[in-house]
Amino acid sequence: MKRGADLPAARARPKLGRLNIELLNTGSELMLGRVLNTHQQWLCRRLADLGYVVTRQVAVPDTAHDIQSAVREALSRADLIIATGGLGPTSDDVTRDLIAQLLGKKLRLDDAVLNHIKRRFAARSLPMPKNNEVQALVPEGAMVLANPNGTAPGLAIEIESQTGRAGLPPGQDAQQRVPTSPFRAAWLVMLPGPPRELRPMFDNFVVPLLRREFPLAAPFVCRTLRTSGIAESLVQEKIEAPLNTLAVAGLEIGYCARTGQVDVRLSARGGNGGKIVRAAEAIVQKILGAQIYGFDNEEMETVVVRLLTGRKKTLAMAESCTGGCIAHRVTNVPGASAVFPGGWVVYSNESKQKFLGVRAETLAAHGAVSEAVAREMAEGARLQLGADFAIAVTGIAGPGGGTKEKPVGTVFIGLAGEFGTVIEHKFNPYERETFKEVTAWQALEMLRVRLVCS
Amino acid sequence: MKRGADLPAARARPKLGRLNIELLNTGSELMLGRVLNTHQQWLCRRLADLGYVVTRQVAVPDTAHDIQSAVREALSRADLIIATGGLGPTSDDVTRDLIAQLLGKKLRLDDAVLNHIKRRFAARSLPMPKNNEVQALVPEGAMVLANPNGTAPGLAIEIESQTGRAGLPPGQDAQQRVPTSPFRAAWLVMLPGPPRELRPMFDNFVVPLLRREFPLAAPFVCRTLRTSGIAESLVQEKIEAPLNTLAVAGLEIGYCARTGQVDVRLSARGGNGGKIVRAAEAIVQKILGAQIYGFDNEEMETVVVRLLTGRKKTLAMAESCTGGCIAHRVTNVPGASAVFPGGWVVYSNESKQKFLGVRAETLAAHGAVSEAVAREMAEGARLQLGADFAIAVTGIAGPGGGTKEKPVGTVFIGLAGEFGTVIEHKFNPYERETFKEVTAWQALEMLRVRLVCS
Numbered sequence: 001m002k003r004g005a006d007l008p009a010a011r012a013r014p015k016l017g018r019l020n021i022e023l024l025n026t027g028s029e030l031m032l033g034r035v036l037n038t039h040q041q042w043l044c045r046r047l048a049d050l051g052y053v054v055t056r057q058v059a060v061p062d063t064a065h066d067i068q069s070a071v072r073e074a075l076s077r078a079d080l081i082i083a084t085g086g087l088g089p090t091s092d093d094v095t096r097d098l099i100a101q102l103l104g105k106k107l108r109l110d111d112a113v114l115n116h117i118k119r120r121f122a123a124r125s126l127p128m129p130k131n132n133e134v135q136a137l138v139p140e141g142a143m144v145l146a147n148p149n150g151t152a153p154g155l156a157i158e159i160e161s162q163t164g165r166a167g168l169p170p171g172q173d174a175q176q177r178v179p180t181s182p183f184r185a186a187w188l189v190m191l192p193g194p195p196r197e198l199r200p201m202f203d204n205f206v207v208p209l210l211r212r213e214f215p216l217a218a219p220f221v222c223r224t225l226r227t228s229g230i231a232e233s234l235v236q237e238k239i240e241a242p243l244n245t246l247a248v249a250g251l252e253i254g255y256c257a258r259t260g261q262v263d264v265r266l267s268a269r270g271g272n273g274g275k276i277v278r279a280a281e282a283i284v285q286k287i288l289g290a291q292i293y294g295f296d297n298e299e300m301e302t303v304v305v306r307l308l309t310g311r312k313k314t315l316a317m318a319e320s321c322t323g324g325c326i327a328h329r330v331t332n333v334p335g336a337s338a339v340f341p342g343g344w345v346v347y348s349n350e351s352k353q354k355f356l357g358v359r360a361e362t363l364a365a366h367g368a369v370s371e372a373v374a375r376e377m378a379e380g381a382r383l384q385l386g387a388d389f390a391i392a393v394t395g396i397a398g399p400g401g402g403t404k405e406k407p408v409g410t411v412f413i414g415l416a417g418e419f420g421t422v423i424e425h426k427f428n429p430y431e432r433e434t435f436k437e438v439t440a441w442q443a444l445e446m447l448r449v450r451l452v453c454s
Numbered sequence: 455m456k457r458g459a460d461l462p463a464a465r466a467r468p469k470l471g472r473l474n475i476e477l478l479n480t481g482s483e484l485m486l487g488r489v490l491n492t493h494q495q496w497l498c499r500r501l502a503d504l505g506y507v508v509t510r511q512v513a514v515p516d517t518a519h520d521i522q523s524a525v526r527e528a529l530s531r532a533d534l535i536i537a538t539g540g541l542g543p544t545s546d547d548v549t550r551d552l553i554a555q556l557l558g559k560k561l562r563l564d565d566a567v568l569n570h571i572k573r574r575f576a577a578r579s580l581p582m583p584k585n586n587e588v589q590a591l592v593p594e595g596a597m598v599l600a601n602p603n604g605t606a607p608g609l610a611i612e613i614e615s616q617t618g619r620a621g622l623p624p625g626q627d628a629q630q631r632v633p634t635s636p637f638r639a640a641w642l643v644m645l646p647g648p649p650r651e652l653r654p655m656f657d658n659f660v661v662p663l664l665r666r667e668f669p670l671a672a673p674f675v676c677r678t679l680r681t682s683g684i685a686e687s688l689v690q691e692k693i694e695a696p697l698n699t700l701a702v703a704g705l706e707i708g709y710c711a712r713t714g715q716v717d718v719r720l721s722a723r724g725g726n727g728g729k730i731v732r733a734a735e736a737i738v739q740k741i742l743g744a745q746i747y748g749f750d751n752e753e754m755e756t757v758v759v760r761l762l763t764g765r766k767k768t769l770a771m772a773e774s775c776t777g778g779c780i781a782h783r784v785t786n787v788p789g790a791s792a793v794f795p796g797g798w799v800v801y802s803n804e805s806k807q808k809f810l811g812v813r814a815e816t817l818a819a820h821g822a823v824s825e826a827v828a829r830e831m832a833e834g835a836r837l838q839l840g841a842d843f844a845i846a847v848t849g850i851a852g853p854g855g856g857t858k859e860k861p862v863g864t865v866f867i868g869l870a871g872e873f874g875t876v877i878e879h880k881f882n883p884y885e886r887e888t889f890k891e892v893t894a895w896q897a898l899e900m901l902r903v904r905l906v907c908s
Binding site (some may be wrong): 027028029030031032033034035036037038040041042043044046047048054055056057058059060061070073088089090091092114125127130132151193194195196224231232233234236240253254255256257258259263265280283317320322323324325326327328330332333334335336337340341342343344345346348350351355384385393397398399400427430432433434437 | 482483484485486487488489490491492495496497498499500501502508509510511512513514515516520524527542543544545546550557572581583584585586648649650678685686687688690691694708709710711712713717719757765771773776777778779780781782784785786787790791794795796797798799800801804805809827838839841852853854884885886887888890
């Protein structure tokens with residue numbers, strides 16, 4: 001709470017060709033592949049939604065050399081650096097100390113932070129481990145960003161432009177000094193690693209700081225159209241020429257492909273940005289039609305829940321090889337309970353028979369992975385729950401269980417409704433988890449197309 | 455297929471303090487937060503398992519300036535650079551061209567690659583879009599890494615040490631030259647973005663290249679102990695002093711915390727590495743005991759399936775608020791079908807009553823989110839499937855549905871077995887998806903403790 005509140009609303013800042021925002025994710029666990037860097041996606045998307053683009057993201061292990069050289073390099077380029085991690089209480093949480101040392105700032109014990117940490121432990125009737133005290137150390141001149149969801153506060157430091165030598169405060173051993181490097185004027189923000197601490201802190205403190213210190217020069221407009229069932233190169237071939245005039249006027253087009261899906265991102269800056277993006281969207285809509293399944297950050301399951309809700313329809317599910325993946329995705333959507341009464345995971349033949357009424361003869365004649373069983377599963381699930389639609393999936397997720405006729409990746413997806421029952425036979429020869437995700441996506445896409453086109 | 459095969463087995467290479475391996479992930483979709491960078495985790499983990507540590511990972515958007523400056527900087531530090539993405543057929547796939555330009559290498563059309571691409575389209579009875587031709591362009595002197603799972607081949611380039619100016623071939627406009635930068639001798643590998651193309655290519659081509667070009671100086675041993683139910687600072691406080699002697703002998707200790715879990719990573723290099731790590735593991739095992747739930751990359755669900763399999767026990771599941779998340783996690787484990795006959799997602803009160811025999815009076819007296827309903831759900835699921843154990847979960851995932859007495863995050867987890875039924879009342883006040891993941895984890899941990907300690 002040291003600075004910031006008393007800063008003038010729109011400080012003079014060197015006008016730049018573009019604003020350079022860099023993320024620095026510290027953590028040996030990242031470099032060892034122990035954890036997935038979800039901070040990058042979350043922070044980049046949040047910033048993009050606000051019209052700011054991250055120009056570089058760097059991850060380094062928790063060593064003095066790596067962290068300090070990464071920060072020094074970022075300071076030579078960036079206007080805003082957002083560093084994550086390394087603020088915890090254990091011996092490998094060194095980011096705060098190393099950055100303070102690099103900037104030549106002393107650490108002081110902040111009583112307010114220390115009391116906050118003590119209160120958190122007291123509230124759980126736990127003694128505060130001595131280690132946690134380091135989390136109350138704050139570099140001189142840094143703004144403290146309160147952390148209601150954890151012990152480590154965030155820190156924001158405004159860095160003055162420096163052209164001389166940076167390193168330890170004068171008088172200390174010159175051997176320990178870090179090499180010469182000029183610093184540009186910049187803000188350096190340090191956020192704690194746990195997502196449920198980082199995310200509210202970003203929204204509550206970093207977004208206002210960004211808006212105040214780096215107001216956008218021109219409005220920014222962006223729209224993503226998410227397509228299914230069409231290859232990336234074909235999407236481009238179909239839409240590029242028709243969008244040419246708008247591209248000349250400032251439209252930017254980006255593509256992002258995943259299995260069976262391609263996102264088309266349309267964006268533009270400036271006063272005409274909104275008009276350009278809306279015109280581009282209309283053109284792409286006309287060309288791709290129902291192959292567009294959603295917009296912006298909408299997931300397939302969100303679209304399906306929205307369509308079911310709008311049509312007051314319910315969905316049941318009987319999953320064999322996807323093992324709950326479809327239900328899990330549908331129930332990730334807030335409000336899913338209004339359209340999803342429930343479902344089954346029927347891994348064994350017995351459960352398919354007992355709960356869904358799949359007939360022993362059908363299993364014997366066709367095997368569990370067959371069009372006939374997918375049909376009886378879908379119809380049984382719909383009947384049992386009295387739902388408008390039912391999805392059923394049976395297949396071979398692997399790695400074992402494949403045969404010559406039905407290799408790993410074979411899957412039958414059934415969709416039952418008032419219209420009857422349709423079955424699609426797919427082949428998804430991917431490793432187990434990808435197989436489940438791709439199959440779940442295909443099943444939801446089948447339902448979406450039915451809902452949109454009927 | 456140009457080079458590499460004829461290289462001597464152990465080429466002279468400058469001895470370095472450490473081997474610098476850098477990852478470069480290119481893609482505007484990464485910087486816009488459209489996709490999660492799963493390559494980082496996958497490649498870092500694979501490399502760590504082989505005894506190589508990634509010293510830096512960088513992600514940049516698909517622009518000439520960003521890609522070329524990132525590659526140039528990496529070449530000033532790294533011995534091996536692994537670049538991912540930007541080898542696709544659309545206009546934003548520019549990595550290959552930009553790297554060739556930076557290195558002053560011309561692109562040539564590789565007939566073998568072009569034929570491979572044509573065959574892939576022909577096999578699907580599709581015409582090859584003209585755009586895909588660019589994927590057959592190969593920088594001069596580059597090794598082509600075959601891609602049986604997609605169109606774009608990978609590329610590996612051995613870079614000679616350069617101290618002069620790098621950029622366009624001589625004779626071209628000096629204005630377009632990139633700034634002076636000395637290159638160290640290094641390998642630069644370019645891999646395609648889709649995971650199912652990148653992963654086998656890494657295993658089949660990059661791992662052998664790594665072993666040949668960068669053989670490890672000393673053996674490397676690493677072991678991760680995964681703990682649950684104990685805070686990061688407390689784990690450190692308990693084990694640090696007892697491990698002190700081993701730390702002096704070269705043991706490295708790392709911590710990685712997530713909600714309710716802490717990973718302790720023990721590693722050492724050199725001839726005594728194995729002995730040091732085994733001694734450290736024995737010490738930590740003795741101190742933390744059953745709080746260690748798994749080892750290395752083992753997930754909680756893998757441990758539970760392993761324990762159930764070893765004890766020949768089966769598990770049923772009745773999920774309300776987790777909506778299939780527990781079943782999804784359990785069925786991610788190969789071989790789950792031997793211990794998991796099936797389960798229910800019972801989102802509505804009707805389905806709880808109809809399928810699990812939860813009584814209307816219990817629902818009326820206590821509400822769906824209650825100890826009593828969790829108990830009846832668990833016992834009903836166990837009975838219906840004749841399973842040895844059943845897990846049941848009922849709670850309020852949010853964002854809606856909370857009350858003063860039962861706020862969002864309230865959850866009851868039931869575990870039924872021969873021993874009877876136990877219920878745990880938890881409070882997980884996180885956003886919806888985190889709530890589901892944390893609750894699923896707690897439910898599996900309850901079962902694990904029961905399996906281990908009985």
